[in-house]
Amino acid sequence: MTAAAVPSDIKSLGKDAQLGxxxxxxxxxxxxxxxxxxxxxxxxxxxxxxIDRFLRALVRDIGWQFFYGWIFFDDVFGTQNxxxxxxxxxxxxxxxxxxxxxxxxETFPTDKVVTAFDTIARDWISEGYDPLRxxxxxxxPLGSKRAPRKDALVRGFTPAKRMLGLPGDVTPRSxxxxxxxxxAFADLKFEQPEVHAEKGFEGQLNAINLFDHIxxxxxxxxxxxxxxxxxxxxxxxxxxxxLPVIHGNDRNEWFIQLSDEIxxxxxxxxxxxxxxRIVMKAGDVCAMPADIRHQGFAPKRSMLLxxxxxxxxxxxxYAKGKLPPYPLDF
Amino acid sequence: xxxxxxxxxxxxYTKGSLDIVNDDKKHYAFSNLxxxxxxxxxxxxxxxxxxxEYVVEVAKIEGVSPWYAAAHDEFAVVMDGDVTINxxxxDPAAAVPSGKQGATxxxxxxxxxxxxxxxxxxxxxxLLPAGAAYQxxxxxxxxxxxxxxxxxxxxxxxxKEICIS
Numbered sequence: 152m153t154a155a156a157v158p159s160d161i162k163s164l165g166k167d168a169q170l171g172x173x174x175x176x177x178x179x180x181x182x183x184x185x186x187x188x189x190x191x192x193x194x195x196x197x198x199x200x201x202i203d204r205f206l207r208a209l210v211r212d213i214g215w216q217f218f219y220g221w222i223f224f225d226d227v228f229g230t231q232n233x234x235x236x237x238x239x240x241x242x243x244x245x246x247x248x249x250x251x252x253x254x255x256x257e258t259f260p261t262d263k264v265v266t267a268f269d270t271i272a273r274d275w276i277s278e279g280y281d282p283l284r285x286x287x288x289x290x291x292p293l294g295s296k297r298a299p300r301k302d303a304l305v306r307g308f309t310p311a312k313r314m315l316g317l318p319g320d321v322t323p324r325s326x327x328x329x330x331x332x333x334x335a336f337a338d339l340k341f342e343q344p345e346v347h348a349e350k351g352f353e354g355q356l357n358a359i360n361l362f363d364h365i366x367x368x369x370x371x372x373x374x375x376x377x378x379x380x381x382x383x384x385x386x387x388x389x390x391x392x393x394l395p396v397i398h399g400n401d402r403n404e405w406f407i408q409l410s411d412e413i414x415x416x417x418x419x420x421x422x423x424x425x426x427x428r429i430v431m432k433a434g435d436v437c438a439m440p441a442d443i444r445h446q447g448f449a450p451k452r453s454m455l456l457x458x459x460x461x462x463x464x465x466x467x468x469y470a471k472g473k474l475p476p477y478p479l480d481f
Numbered sequence: 482x483x484x485x486x487x488x489x490x491x492x493x494y495t496k497g498s499l500d501i502v503n504d505d506k507k508h509y510a511f512s513n514l515x516x517x518x519x520x521x522x523x524x525x526x527x528x529x530x531x532x533x534e535y536v537v538e539v540a541k542i543e544g545v546s547p548w549y550a551a552a553h554d555e556f557a558v559v560m561d562g563d564v565t566i567n568x569x570x571x572d573p574a575a576a577v578p579s580g581k582q583g584a585t586x587x588x589x590x591x592x593x594x595x596x597x598x599x600x601x602x603x604x605x606x607x608l609l610p611a612g613a614a615y616q617x618x619x620x621x622x623x624x625x626x627x628x629x630x631x632x633x634x635x636x637x638x639x640x641k642e643i644c645i646s
Contacts (some may be wrong), residue, residue: 158541198622219525241539246616313608314556317608322564334484336484336486337483338485338486341604344599344607346599347598347600349595352568356568356598356599356608356610358599358601358606358608360604360606361604361605361606362604362605379554380556381535382533383496383535383630403532407627408497409488410487410488411606417501417504419503426502426504427503428500429497429499429501432487432489432515434489434514434560435514436512436530437499438509438511451486452484458530460537462533474533477507478510478531479510481507481644
């Protein structure tokens with residue numbers, strides 16, 4: 152069941168007197184939380200999602216601006232980006248819900264979804280819990296409402312316009328920017344590049360220590376743009392514990408494992424059926440085709456480079472079958 | 482707890498695994514950039530990713546490379562070793578034509594003003610700006626460099642040889 156685009160705003164349905172959290176309605180969806188779980192309801196169904204996972208997914212979805220394609224909070228509930236509008240769906244990519252006719256999808260203007268998700272996150276996240284940090288590096292989201300967080304919910308997503316470190320572009324992380332090297336990379340030595348520009352060419356040559364920049368990230372599973380040529384985008388990210396969403400691709404993307412290892416579970420994008428498992432170690436390169444969902448698991452914090460093609464309209468070419476869902480024939 | 486970070490190198494890398502149960506392994510084009518570099522001749526720029534016109538190339542840098550230039554920005558990431566990159570601002574007449582994709586290998590050192598150089602080691606990323614010629618020199622042993630670029634005349638595609646199938 153699909154509802155037409157609705158420019159509705161999120162509404163509070165009242166506050167739980169005991170726990171202190173508000174319940175919300177956004178279009179046909181209702182959202183409430185208790186001490187341990189988020190509860191999502193739609194006209195013909197409900198879903199329960201562990202609260203840490205729900206909040207980690209919710210805040211990243213805002214920060215990513217809904218990313219490329221589908222963000223599954225779990226196997227049933229999630230969002231799809233149409234780059235100007237966003238679907239919120241429940242069961243739309245699950246055979247059981249589809250067969251029973253209990254699936255539901257609604258399309259909203261992107262800014263309305265950002266506002267709605269931000270409203271829920273600010274009400275449901277208390278001081279001391281940071282869903283962008285690794286589980287070992289933050290407090291708990293469990294229990295009743297405590298003092299509200301005062302700092303920004305979303306950070307670390309600022310994209311470089313051409314390359315990190317160029318004049319006028321995004322500054323790489325450093326002690327001066329308030330980003331110490333993470334505990335998991337304390338064994339590495341980071342040598343900065345030497346840049347020697349002749350007179351008249353100052354600012355035209357540029358080099359950074361990309362590994363140092365990644366090692367200083369205080370967020371996980373949060374790719375941010377390091378360099379761009381044309382529509383080729385290098386995103387870098389530090390990964391620890393598990394990707395708190397399942398990402399459904401609307402185009403091919405490529406992973407280059409820079410350090411340590413990540414285990415990926417691969418599913419069919421439309422049905423969720425398993426397709427396989429990939430273990431990537433340092434130096435491994437692997438495509439993520441346009442017809443899959445993937446979820447990563449990093450036993451130790453690792454460095455990952457994601458190569459994206461940001462060409463506008465690419466999602467529609469894949470969706471209409473005008474491009475094969477995989478990147479190469481050989 | 483003290484952590485040990487696993488990095489790869491030309492001499493020491495461990496390849497992961499691809500366990501596909503309901504798809505074609507080739508759709509994942511799984512390779513290892515150090516393995517690719519170790520089996521390549523110096524300065525061969527072998528594609529390890531391809532996303533329509535965009536590629537990531539890997540090259541083993543040993544000694545002094547030819548001069549290269551492109552009509553668009555490229556970026557180099559040093560994955561192993563120690564590299565010096567020299568830059569020359571190309572005279573307009575010698576510039577790579579606008580719209581030409583990928584790196585071009587120049588027949589000889591180009592005419593133009595010296596822009597300077599970058600010395601880059603493990604994990605360093607350098608801009609290879611549009612309109613500038615560049616030459617890479619390995620300091621000491623062979624190095625491994627990734628190039629963020631577009632597919633062009635000198636891009637080598639040998640997917641059957643490098644990918645798990």
